[in-house]
Amino acid sequence: MADPTGTLLLSAGMAVAAGLVGCFAVMRRMSLASDALSHVALPGIGIALALHLHPVVGALAALLAGTVLVWGLERRTGIPTETVVGVVFSLALAVGSLLATGDELVDALLGSPGRLGPWEIGLGLAGAAAVSAFVLTQRHRLVLTLVSRDIARTSGIGVARLELLFLVAFAVTVALGLRYLGVLLMGSLVIIPAATAKHLARGLSGMLGIAAAAAVLSTLAGELLAARLGHAPGPVIIAVAASLFLVTLPLRRTR
Amino acid sequence: MDAVLRVENLSVAFGDVEVLRDLTFSVERGSALAVIGPNGSGKTVLFRALIGTVPCRGTIRWAPGTRIGYVPQKLDLERDLPVSGFDLLAAKGSVAGAGRAEAALALELVNLPRATAARPIGALSGGQFQRLLLAVALLGRPDVLLFDEPTAGVDAPGQEQLYEMIRRVQRDRGLTLLLISHELSVVYRHAANVLCLSRERPCFGPPAEILTPAAIAQLYGAPLGFHRHG
Numbered sequence: 001m002a003d004p005t006g007t008l009l010l011s012a013g014m015a016v017a018a019g020l021v022g023c024f025a026v027m028r029r030m031s032l033a034s035d036a037l038s039h040v041a042l043p044g045i046g047i048a049l050a051l052h053l054h055p056v057v058g059a060l061a062a063l064l065a066g067t068v069l070v071w072g073l074e075r076r077t078g079i080p081t082e083t084v085v086g087v088v089f090s091l092a093l094a095v096g097s098l099l100a101t102g103d104e105l106v107d108a109l110l111g112s113p114g115r116l117g118p119w120e121i122g123l124g125l126a127g128a129a130a131v132s133a134f135v136l137t138q139r140h141r142l143v144l145t146l147v148s149r150d151i152a153r154t155s156g157i158g159v160a161r162l163e164l165l166f167l168v169a170f171a172v173t174v175a176l177g178l179r180y181l182g183v184l185l186m187g188s189l190v191i192i193p194a195a196t197a198k199h200l201a202r203g204l205s206g207m208l209g210i211a212a213a214a215a216v217l218s219t220l221a222g223e224l225l226a227a228r229l230g231h232a233p234g235p236v237i238i239a240v241a242a243s244l245f246l247v248t249l250p251l252r253r254t255r
Numbered sequence: 256m257d258a259v260l261r262v263e264n265l266s267v268a269f270g271d272v273e274v275l276r277d278l279t280f281s282v283e284r285g286s287a288l289a290v291i292g293p294n295g296s297g298k299t300v301l302f303r304a305l306i307g308t309v310p311c312r313g314t315i316r317w318a319p320g321t322r323i324g325y326v327p328q329k330l331d332l333e334r335d336l337p338v339s340g341f342d343l344l345a346a347k348g349s350v351a352g353a354g355r356a357e358a359a360l361a362l363e364l365v366n367l368p369r370a371t372a373a374r375p376i377g378a379l380s381g382g383q384f385q386r387l388l389l390a391v392a393l394l395g396r397p398d399v400l401l402f403d404e405p406t407a408g409v410d411a412p413g414q415e416q417l418y419e420m421i422r423r424v425q426r427d428r429g430l431t432l433l434l435i436s437h438e439l440s441v442v443y444r445h446a447a448n449v450l451c452l453s454r455e456r457p458c459f460g461p462p463a464e465i466l467t468p469a470a471i472a473q474l475y476g477a478p479l480g481f482h483r484h485g
Binding site for chain 2: 150
């Protein structure tokens with residue numbers, strides 16, 4: 001068994017990154033798109049398994065390739081992110097199911113709590129730190145671009161580059177949770193805590209803080225509960241996150 | 256003559272549709288230019304070409320080192336976005352290198368109370384949001400302000416106040432103002448030059464020459480009343 005403190009740290013770090021990235025994904029109305037984008041990892045996992053590589057390597061490569069494809073198509077054609085992601089996602093799912101067997105596919109979708117080596121924990125923590133640092137240092141640029149690309153451009157922000165970096169941060173976040181939660185559930189950990197934060201917060205800092213806290217709380221509580229019940233942690237974590245969303249709905253800020 | 260902007264033979268086309276054709280005009284430093292024209296005549300497209308977000312032919316020459324503050328037309332935003340007015344000011348301030356003191360000054364200049372700026376932007380009225388966007392545009396000490404229909408969605412008394420405020424800010428800061436407006440009486444009073452966009456015959460010159468009843472009737476397809484002031 002791997003060092004439990006390391007695993008715990010990694011799940012908390014991963015949750016913080018997911019919560020922070022999720023805020024801008026939700027505010028950009030990318031909720032469904034980002035869930036779908038996470039599935040782009042599938043063909044990469046299939047290829048990696050076929051080549052006897054670590055699945056995360058293939059997943060990350062596929063996610064980055066998918067991200068650049070989405071970004072490029074969106075820029076060239078002006079078609080909304082959601083549509084482009086929808087098409088790329090379906091293609092990825094089709095290719096992924098051709099490349100992977102049934103069991104492998106279920107593991108990739110829902111995660112398989114295996115043992116994590118020290119290098120996996122180290123790499124995961126570094127990725128989570130990089131994503132969190134990106135969102136926190138670029139939050140001003142991201143929010144200005146969100147409100148108006150024209151204001152952002154006249155303020156000297158490289159909008160296209162910033163959007164590519166955001167999609168890359170998103171891809172890295174999904175790849176982080178892959179081994180643990182699976183691509184399906186990692187997409188949910190990005191979106192649900194951020195959606196909870198969106199209806200509670202009155203400002204940007206509040207939203208970022210609440211999203212990160214809700215993601216960490218769901219992850220840690222989900223793990224504890226899963227261990228008690230003898231279940232895999234992934235689905236329990238998402239159930240806790242979704243319950244937090246529903247329970248806080250009555251507290252929704254009206255204006 | 257000290258021109259802050261010179262535009263020569265500017266044309267913009269989307270596919271086969273030509274939106275702007277062969278526009279030539281210039282804007283003097285510290286002056287106000289009003290852009291008028293019926294809906295669909297390409298006013299916003301012109302602004303977006305000037306800030307470089309729409310591909311175009313011809314030349315657009317801003318004076319070296321010109322800083323632009325842009326106030327867009329109504330934005331398509333979700334009502335429940337957890338972004339407050341202060342978040343927006345802090346964002347622009349951070350990018351433009353302006354501190355809190357400058358943000359406070361900008362809020363004062365546009366007459367927006369701090370309590371209003373603290374609210375989520377989706378909860379602001381049309382006029383309050385316009386003031387906030389103007390304050391955001393003023394951060395970073397711009398030389399030129401591009402204002403796209405400042406009074407869209409603002410009631411009549413509010414419009415008057417908004418224009419008075421824009422004029423005051425322009426005077427205080429020595430700004431050059433480019434303004435899209437449907438309010439011909441306001442244009443007549445405030446603008447040094449008028450650029451009217453119409454597919455048949457774009458025209459450019461001082462309001463007294465451009466805003467003749469015959470020209471307005473031709474531009475809008477119907478006679479339109481406005482009050483001349485001294």
